[in-house]
Amino acid sequence: MIPERSHRLSDLARAGFQELTEAQTRLQALLEHTSGVSLTEILDDLSCAADPDAALIRCSAFAERHPGRLSALSPEQRRRLAILVGASPALGDFFCRVPDRLEEILAAEGRVIDGAEATRELSAAVDGMVGEQGWNALRSRYRQLLAEVALFDLLAGWSGDATDVFEDVARSLAALADGAMEAALSLARASLVAGESGPPVPQKRIDAVRLAVVAMGKCGAEELNVVSDVDVMFIVDTADADVIDDEALMRLGTRLAREMMRAIHDPALEPPLWQIDANLRPEGRHGPLVRTLSSMTAYYDRWAKAWEFQALLKARPAAGDRDLGGEFVARTRPLVWASATREDFVGSVQRMRQRVTEHIDDDDLEVQLKLGPGGLRDIEFSVQLLQLVHGQYDERLDVRGTIPALEALVTEGYVARSDATRLAADYRFLRVLEHRLQLRELRRTALMPRDEEGLRVLSRASRLARTGSALRERWQIVKRDVRELHLKIFYAPLLSAVAALPEEELVLGSAEARARLTSIGFRDPDGAIRHLAALTRGTSRRAKIQRNLMPVLLQWLSDGTDPDFGLLAFRRVSEANQDTPWYLRLLRDGTVAGERLMRVLSCSRFVADLLESMPESVAWLERAESLEPPALQALLDEMRALASRRDSIDDAASALRIVHRREILRLAMGRVIGVTDDDEVARGLNAAHTALLDGLLLALRRTRPDDDAIELTLIGMGRFGGGEMGFGSDIDLMAVCRAPESGAPDDTLKRASGLVAELRRLISDPRFPVDLDFDLRPEGKNGPLVRSLESYRAYYARWSVTWETQALLRARPVAGSAQLGRDFVALADELRYPAEFPEQSIREVRRIKARVESERLPRGVEPNRHLKLGPGGISDVEWLVQLIQLEHGSRHPDLRTVSTLGGLAAAVSLEYLSDESGEHLEESWRFASEIRSAGRLWSGKSSNVLPFAREDLEGIAGVLGLPSGQTTELEERWLSVARRARAVFEREFFGYSESDERFPSHSTPIPTGWGDQRRDRSGAQ
Structure with a gap:
């Protein structure tokens, strides 16, 4: 029986409950364990919770397991408890397990914790302990301190705006991580001395090991999440070389590091806190877990890649020997700021960005606060890239945090204040949402809820919007704002540098503009500045429109393979279309034309050269249908009509060539942007x-x-x-x-x-x-x-x-x-299709093929990179299909086809080849053909060789639609595909297995009339 008055289900609904009947039952049970507290008071307290249903469950469980303690709480403490466990049911479960200090925590409004406090309190909690006993004590005290920080954060949202205290909260979370690692390191030392995990180690030898824990990523930046992997590196040195030699130092340092990590994240009675991730160390997971300072320095001096220096941007000594960690940071700092001048700097930064997204499901990308478009990664990437670009000249940008870095970029004039203010506000908004999502179950996540109930709870927890739908709408606005600012902050100042626009708030100097252009992939920044100036300088309407367009166009150009050539080609196309009223309107108002134009110009010299002669063809880019090739009969009718209307043969030929060129351009543009495939081409x-x-x-x-x-x-x-x-x-x-x-x-x-x-x-x-x-x-x-x-x-x-x-x-x-x-x-x-194709003729075909392989490959070309004549290449597939046609075509009409793929399909259908063999041959033929076509589109030149140059491989990969930085994958795929096709060819054409000796090249001359060395006369073009 519920006292006072009968509460209707509508009262529970107004309080925020979703499971009304179950909540009514639980409320009555809760009242039985809380003497002196009315139902109205309980409902008022629970109505403050982000998830009243979850808060009620945790409060009920706490009251049952710890009788009297809930009743003893003051009204203010009960309200804070509801707010805390309603936003974090996981902390509610923790206090059911470990109720110690709950009243003390709820007596205050939470607090901000610095590194010294966190280290002192967490180290005290494990003093004198070893092994799992210490692990459990560390984790329990950590969660108590986390509850204080979370309460401070949640109550700030009630009294104002939680985004206002984001920096304090993130700094406190980083301090807790530092303190936890320091306490875990103390436990590790004690455990090794006590022999908890292996043979005991004398205290003297342990004391001789200096171990520094250097924090990276968000922990290093002191902008840590509620739950996140904590990226670290371990550096070891000796405090007394007479006590411990180098080999023992490395062994003991590794044991200490591993034991420290176990204390944080190995299974135990109290669940793990978070994962310590040491994979950013030199050589990643394949490298040693700990290194000496000299080994670290030697690695970064000689072997480190550009992205590894970007990872060091946020490095900070966090635990252990701070002096040793500080020396490592100091030694590597000059290398960090010099990294922007390294070859392939842009590519390495892009690949590092891709590394964190490549394992994300496509279905999750649009609900990703962190990795999705307009998410946290866009902000952090922009800020870090600007730091690396300009920090090589300006030491005042040497800061670790995202917000402090934005402030420094504003102070030093690299970003407009109004833009930085908006971007910082968006960053805080997204990070508060991320904190609330992780606080709920104390697990790592950055996925926005897809369901209305999840959004409702998140809006109540963050208090950043009144309803779930309003929160979703605000989030969408922030995403668009972040994307817009990402483009504006990084690209717009380039235009102020080259056009000296008086209305621009920010003007970069020429040196800064060159550095920024270099950082996004331009190899000739001076040339790019000249092109930008020609496109945007002046007061004409055209110049103003181009100034507005260029930030976005530069972004798209930088995503292409050759932004320098793309910008030059864009200037030429723009000048050719300068009297065309629709051109800039199409780029400004079209949905995809601008992006597609930048792609074809920066990825295909073949297209760019043709487009300059037919600039009006830009209009096709807006509609995919315009890029689809017309039927043969339609072209025949058009060409015949043109030929019949011209009196002069030269006039007729000129008109016909223009139509022909137009259709080649249409096909090339469609292939580069992916509207048409190779069969349609x-x-x-x-x-x-x-x-x-x-x-x-x-x-x-x-x-x-x-x-x-x-x-x-x-x-x-x-x-x-x-x-x-x-x-x-x-x-x-x-x-x-x-x-x-x-x-x-x-x-x-x-x-x-x-x-x-x-x-x-x-x-x-x-x-x-x-x-x-x-x-x-x-x-x-x-x-x-x-x-x-x-x-x-x-x-x-x-x-x-x-x-x-x-x-x-x-x-x-x-x-x-x-x-x-x-x-x-x-x-x-x-x-x-002869009635009989005798064995002598078969031997002749084989002999000639062997001679082609031995004598027709260009000198100096690696055979396995020759797409046509190399092993497993186009020639192998075509010769095998042609031999089958010569032998059996007279008996099987299906083999009487001029198409290689048609003949191959018929040979498989007639069981002259197995399905698997046919698949290998077709894959090789198609892939080699795709690479040849892509090479022509990329460079404008025909070649039968898979190039070695990274630039050309990137160009081919770009035309094929492969992500940037996958040239190795392109090479490996070709070699693998060709190897399988060659095995089939050798078995079916020459009739031997891999264990047989190679078919010997015949010594007799190739027949007269074979042609010059460019052609193998097989018909394989």
Whole structure:
């Protein structure tokens, strides 16, 4: 029976309870254990809790386990208890286990604790103890002190704004961590002397070991979370070399460090506090846990990477021998500030940032307070990068904390005061939310609740918004603000430096501007400053719009592979579009056009060069549909219409080349931004090249009526014939003619040769080189450019050799007379799909392939990096598929295809290859083709070799959409893919396993007509 009056469930709902019936039952039970306290008083107390249901459960449990103690509390103490356990049910569970000092803690409004206090109180708690007894005592006293800090923090939110005391709270939490590690180190020393974890160690030897604990990260910055990994490094030295030698010093130092860590985070009766993480030490988890000062100094002098110096930015002696720790920090400080001048500084910083996000689920990224867009990491990254960039010149930036660093950046003129004030407020807001989330269960988390109930509890705990939905809305505003400020603080001052804008609050000097540009990846900051000046200086509307755009555009450029070239290309494109009214409006108001433009300009010289000649194509970037390649028939219709409307052949060719160039640009832009894949690129390139050839032939016939009666067809060969072209592929052709019934064969051949010669001239584009390669014709370069169908028939009947038959496997009519093309295909089918392919011919194919491998690789190129001729490369896959087609094509129509992948799929379906073998071969062929295309897009040059240069590997990886800094992964993937494909090739083509000797290269010369050294005549382009 509930006394006083019957409380309706609505009264409980108004107090904040969610489980109303259960709460009513628990309240009645609680009243039975709390004499002299009314239900109204209890409800008033619990209504102050962030989670009244959780607070009621903990208060009930406490009253049951410790009779009389809850009743003895004053009204103010009860209210504070409700606030404390309502925000931290985990602390409520702790006080149920260890009720000591609860009344003393609740008697005050909490407190701020400094390092000396924390060390004194925690060390006193473990005095005279060893082993788990000491661990439990340390953890219990730590949580009592944590409750005092948490109460101070929570009550500050009740009386004002919790963000106002964030620095005090974070500093107190760091002090508690220092004190806990100091007390744990005392326990470790005592435990080693007592032999708790191994053979006992004489006190004299323990005293001779100087061990310093250097805090890193948030603990080092004295901005620690409620629960966080505490990053540390251990440094050891001897206090008496006569007592302990170097080997024993390292051994004992390691035992002390491990025992100290166990006291903090090993399982025991009282749960662990947090994890001590020593993985930021030299060589990470693979390196020794402790090092001497001289070993540390030698490592950072010789071997450390740039990101390791960034990690030292917040280093601070936290426990143990503070003098030793301080000396380490002092010795490494000059190296920290010099790190921004190191090669690949930007890349190393970006990789360090990625390291903390790579294990985060995509589903969690948008609810991440710390790692998500507009989160704590954006703020900390921006501040640290600015410190490292400018701290090499300005020692006043040598501060560890984020807020103090922001204040120093403002004082020294690197960040506008108004911007820093907003960013600091956002940082405090996010950190208070993080503290409340971690306080609840005393576990590490930075995930905002996804459910309404979780948001409601968080809003009540933080008191930063009245409701859960209001808190979510405020958080979204803060995220957008952080992102905006991240861009403005880091990039906008560059514009004030180059444009000297009077309305800007902040103006960087040229030295600072160069340093900042260098830090975001520009290798030529002076050149970048000139381009920025040209784009933004002046009072015109265009200059003002570009000044507003450039902070965001610079961010996107810096995310690309070559921001220097990207900025230069952007200037050129902007100047080419300066009279176009929609251009800047598109970049300013479009949703994705600006970001996509910066990506293609900084990742692809191929695109940038083409875009400069067709600057209006920027408009395509706003809509993905505009980047999709048109169908072949649509292009044929457009090209034929253009060819029919031009009187001059040169005018017609010029118009056709522009359309062709336009479609190549469309394909390249779509590939770089990921709208189109390599299969779509192949279809698009085939359509563009085919339509261009068809249109040019039509225009030639219109302007040369005397040649109109001559039948001429162009046969695509190699990857063009197979319809599998990439940006690095040649346009391989053969030309076939047929004289009219009344015509003279010699005259027909002469006129047809003239048509082809004129075609080669007309197709040449000064803005975009397009070459037609006829070297796969019979007799190669030494043979006639054009042959009649009968001449081909006679040649193949008398002189044809195996490789020429093999080359015909990818022959396909692409332009000109359709009937003549069909007649040539009928001739080719007789040769490429013979009824019998004898063993002698098989041996000949194998012999030639072996000769190609031994003699056609360019001198000085590592074979395993050659994408075409190297082991497991394109040639291996194509030769194997072609051999299967030659042997079995006559019996199986599915094998009669000009496509390598189509032939491979048919060979697997017909069980000439296993599914696994087919997968390995296809993966290698596709990946090699992707790398070749990406290399052309990146550099504008074709190459068959996987480069060694990091810059080129980064460029290829960027085009392929791989994250920055994964060049090693790119190389390793190619080598792995090629190795598996090569194993299949050797087994299926040469017929031996890895244990067999290699197929010997034949010593006889390669047949006449094989062609020059650039081509292997296999049809692999």
